[in-house]
Amino acid sequence: xxxxxTAIKKPLPLLALLVVGAAACDTLLTSAPEDADxxxxxxxxxxxxxMVVFLLGDEGFEEAFSPATGVGxxxxxxxxxxxxxxxxxxRIENALTRFSRxxxxxxxxxxxxxxxxxIAGAVPEVLPVGVDVSVRLxxxxxxxxLIEAIPAAAILANADPADADGDGIxxxxxxxxxxxxxxxxxxxxxxxxxxxxxxxxAQVSSVxxxxxxxxxxxxxxxxxxxxxxxVNPQSGASTLASDLVPDPEVPLATxxxxxxxxxxxxxxxxxxDTPSRLFGSTLFDQIGCQNCHVREFTTGDSRISALANTxxxxxxxLLLHDMGDELADNRPDGMxxxxxxxxxxxxxxxxxREFLNGDMFLMHDGRASTVEEAILLHGGEATGVRxxxxxxxxxxxxxxxxxxxxx
Amino acid sequence: xxxxAVTLCLFAMVATPLWGQEDTTETRAFVRGGVYDxxxxxxxxxxxxxxxxxxxxxxWEREDGINEFSFVAKRFNLFTxxxxxxxxRFAAELEFEDGAEEILLEFASIDLTIHRAFxxxxxxxxxxxGRFNLAHDSPLNExxxxxxxxxDIFGVALSEPGLGALGSIPVxxxxxxxxxxxxxxxxxxxxxxxxxxxxxxxxxxxxxxxxNSAPSFVGRVTYSPNLxxxxxxxxxxxxxxxxxxxxxRLDERRNVNLWVLDFEGSLLGFEFSGExxxxxxxxxxxxxxxxxxDQAGFYLDILRDFGHGWISTMAQSHFSVGARxxxxxxxxxxxxxxxxxxxxxxxxxxxxxxxYKFNYVRGRTTDSFNNAAQFSKLLFSVxxxx
Numbered sequence: 001x002x003x004x005x006t007a008i009k010k011p012l013p014l015l016a017l018l019v020v021g022a023a024a025c026d027t028l029l030t031s032a033p034e035d036a037d038x039x040x041x042x043x044x045x046x047x048x049x050x051m052v053v054f055l056l057g058d059e060g061f062e063e064a065f066s067p068a069t070g071v072g073x074x075x076x077x078x079x080x081x082x083x084x085x086x087x088x089x090x091r092i093e094n095a096l097t098r099f100s101r102x103x104x105x106x107x108x109x110x111x112x113x114x115x116x117x118x119i120a121g122a123v124p125e126v127l128p129v130g131v132d133v134s135v136r137l138x139x140x141x142x143x144x145x146l147i148e149a150i151p152a153a154a155i156l157a158n159a160d161p162a163d164a165d166g167d168g169i170x171x172x173x174x175x176x177x178x179x180x181x182x183x184x185x186x187x188x189x190x191x192x193x194x195x196x197x198x199x200x201x202a203q204v205s206s207v208x209x210x211x212x213x214x215x216x217x218x219x220x221x222x223x224x225x226x227x228x229x230x231v232n233p234q235s236g237a238s239t240l241a242s243d244l245v246p247d248p249e250v251p252l253a254t255x256x257x258x259x260x261x262x263x264x265x266x267x268x269x270x271x272x273d274t275p276s277r278l279f280g281s282t283l284f285d286q287i288g289c290q291n292c293h294v295r296e297f298t299t300g301d302s303r304i305s306a307l308a309n310t311x312x313x314x315x316x317x318l319l320l321h322d323m324g325d326e327l328a329d330n331r332p333d334g335m336x337x338x339x340x341x342x343x344x345x346x347x348x349x350x351x352x353r354e355f356l357n358g359d360m361f362l363m364h365d366g367r368a369s370t371v372e373e374a375i376l377l378h379g380g381e382a383t384g385v386r387x388x389x390x391x392x393x394x395x396x397x398x399x400x401x402x403x404x405x406x407x
Numbered sequence: 408x409x410x411x412a413v414t415l416c417l418f419a420m421v422a423t424p425l426w427g428q429e430d431t432t433e434t435r436a437f438v439r440g441g442v443y444d445x446x447x448x449x450x451x452x453x454x455x456x457x458x459x460x461x462x463x464x465x466x467w468e469r470e471d472g473i474n475e476f477s478f479v480a481k482r483f484n485l486f487t488x489x490x491x492x493x494x495x496r497f498a499a500e501l502e503f504e505d506g507a508e509e510i511l512l513e514f515a516s517i518d519l520t521i522h523r524a525f526x527x528x529x530x531x532x533x534x535x536x537g538r539f540n541l542a543h544d545s546p547l548n549e550x551x552x553x554x555x556x557x558x559d560i561f562g563v564a565l566s567e568p569g570l571g572a573l574g575s576i577p578v579x580x581x582x583x584x585x586x587x588x589x590x591x592x593x594x595x596x597x598x599x600x601x602x603x604x605x606x607x608x609x610x611x612x613x614x615x616x617x618x619n620s621a622p623s624f625v626g627r628v629t630y631s632p633n634l635x636x637x638x639x640x641x642x643x644x645x646x647x648x649x650x651x652x653x654x655x656r657l658d659e660r661r662n663v664n665l666w667v668l669d670f671e672g673s674l675l676g677f678e679f680s681g682e683x684x685x686x687x688x689x690x691x692x693x694x695x696x697x698x699x700x701d702q703a704g705f706y707l708d709i710l711r712d713f714g715h716g717w718i719s720t721m722a723q724s725h726f727s728v729g730a731r732x733x734x735x736x737x738x739x740x741x742x743x744x745x746x747x748x749x750x751x752x753x754x755x756x757x758x759x760x761x762x763y764k765f766n767y768v769r770g771r772t773t774d775s776f777n778n779a780a781q782f783s784k785l786l787f788s789v790x791x792x793x
Contacts, residue, residue, distance in 0.1 A: 032472020
């Protein structure tokens with residue numbers, strides 16, 4: 001034995017040094033980002049069972065589809081995560097083109113969404129001549145469970161469709177008819193008009209419908225809810241023949257897990273409240289931003305207890321507002337007319353550049369590259385607020401922008 | 408065979424005795440560590456030999472602070488080879504990977520050697536696409552994982568049915584030029600259809616029956632001034648999509664093209680080897696923007712042996728340290744979708760045919776949004792020929 005022990009003593013210190021050095025150092029072995037600094041962290045307080053669903057849903061959300069697993073025949077992209085960077089927003093390359101002819105969704109021409117890519121054997125759609133077009137950037141997916149859990153009455157309490165208080169800000173709900181396949185047990189499901197909460201014009205009332213339609217419209221993936229692939233009505237031959245994957249292309253359990261996953265995604269924490277930002281926050285209220293970008297709500301009941309009865313600091317009233325000619329897409333969506341947009345929540349703005357390769361791509365079509373540019377594009381009901389912003393000193397404007405960018 | 412090729416072959420056969428007057432390359436392996444340069448063949452007792460190698464991993468991997476650990480029964484590969492006659496040789500490799508999750512006839516070819524400068528090879532061929540694809544046995548290599556460029560761009564281990572020629576032509580006293588040129592089935596639509604990550608050329612492998620009745624070409628030419636130094640250039644081109652079937656034209660012909668430059672050499676006691684190359688895939692117009700058309704990557708290995716005889720009970724034992732630098736760009740059209748990593752290795756070889764590897768890998772990968780993720784690995788693996 002002594003022969004062995006003396007024989008191997010030379011290389012042992014080297015090996016030991018390598019092991020100890022590696023095990024001790026986060027730099028060498030990488031460290032995890034803080035939950036507050038990402039878009040894909042779970043809301044605090046999930047049960048173990050909910051965490052299992054969260055992880056399954058995360059896997060489903062990140063799953064990229066290929067023609068071998070069902071993407072297409074016509075589609076926009078191959079995964080949820082391909083459009084929602086880090087589960088946040090998308091950039092201009094991921095923008096979707098919605099089109100219609102007035103209030104007619106132009107189904108026989110391929111509406112309401114242009115699928116401009118196709119797998120081999122299929123023909124992608126082209127934009128029909130003369131239709132009304134609206135380019136939409138993918139919105140963030142975090143926080144939708146909290147939005148869903150806000151009682152409708154709390155949202156409607158801020159509505160003032162006739163501007164009864166005379167402040168120039170109306171705000172009206174988008175009452176939409178949910179898809180027939182959305183169960184009444186879902187928030188926003190059931191018969192009759194439901195309060196629209198999601199998407200750029202609040203034209204969707206349930207997280208389930210938003211998710212299933214994204215599978216169908218964006219990726220060409222069939223589910224138990226929408227079990228038939230989109231076809232290109234502009235194409236002479238059937239494009240269905242090119243997609244030979246049996247339907248549904250994702251199982252019900254996966255769809256349910258993905259829907260619950262996005263429900264349980266927490267919004268990132270806001271940045272530190274510096275003196276400049278606190279001053280900016282005061283200005284935010286003073287010039288009237290908070291009239292539409294309502295700071296917070298409190299959720300009601302939720303079957304996910306971590307989402308129930310909690311503060312939601314989202315900076316949105318979730319209502320429709322006339323944003324003026326500059327931003328108008330002149331295309332109705334549900335009850336929303338061509339000048340109206342849902343107030344966009346401001347949460348998560350501080351991380352957008354980090355997840356979009358240094359860009360921000362603000363507003364519905366990403367035309368604004370800075371918060372200031374975005375503010376200056378506000379018109380319609382927000383004209384007064386924009387003018388008040390323009391009247392601020394450069395320092396005050398910077399403080400307000402700093403506050404908004406830190407949310 | 409075209410007249411030009413026939414002329415070249417005849418020229419090579421006639422010219423060889425002139426160039427090889429003091430030929431010392433006669434006994435050198437065609438590819439060092441390749442099909443006919445494995446330890447089990449040196450112990451050949453009968454007409455057919457049986458050998459192989461086994462490889463076991465212990466893997467601790469961490470990405471953005473999240474740990475994963477697993478033991479992996481990575482490979483159990485069986486070799487067999489036979490010298491059927493002075494002119495006919497046969498060799499085969501049957502691979503059991505990840506337990507027996509994947510069982511594959513990786514190689515099975517029959518060589519008819521008419522002359523050193525011209526042999527005909529047919530069967531399930533290892534495509535001569537870079538040196539690593541021809542000599543990738545784990546006991547031979549100093550790192551646990553294969554280079555990402557080789558596996559994810561070139562498709563190592565890339566083997567496919569085909570037919571072609573190979574030969575070695577002496578140049579000067581100890582130098583030589585070798586060539587391999589084959590027609591093979593080529594890749595299939597899996598190149599663009601099978602991977603959730605977009606274009607992945609290796610996903611189109613395993614085309615055991617040609618999907619488009621149009622063979623692809625793969626070839627490699629090497630120059631070696633002497634043993635231990637070699638420079639190789641490989642190329643691959645051919646259609647991957649089913650552009651025709653039953654006499655009917657279904658689509659435009661779309662090609663996969665690959666170029667690989669490889670080298671090995673030594674300097675000041677260090678061994679250097681590496682590969683770099685480009686992949687190009689003709690993407691259907693309807694998928695441009697979703698799929699990458701151009702990919703590229705390289706790796707560089709630097710190794711040094713030491714400690715020969717430190718362990719007195721194992722006379723043939725030695726240690727080695729090594730570093731591998733590698734970079735892969737899976738989509739040259741965009742910023743992002745790439746991987747860069749460095750691997751550091753500390754290995755112990757009780758003998759030349761067995762190796763205990765301890766590797767540390769640190770890298771950074773980006774997605775198509777250019778969001779970066781940091782990762783690291785601590786890998787311990789054992790591999791041995793038998």
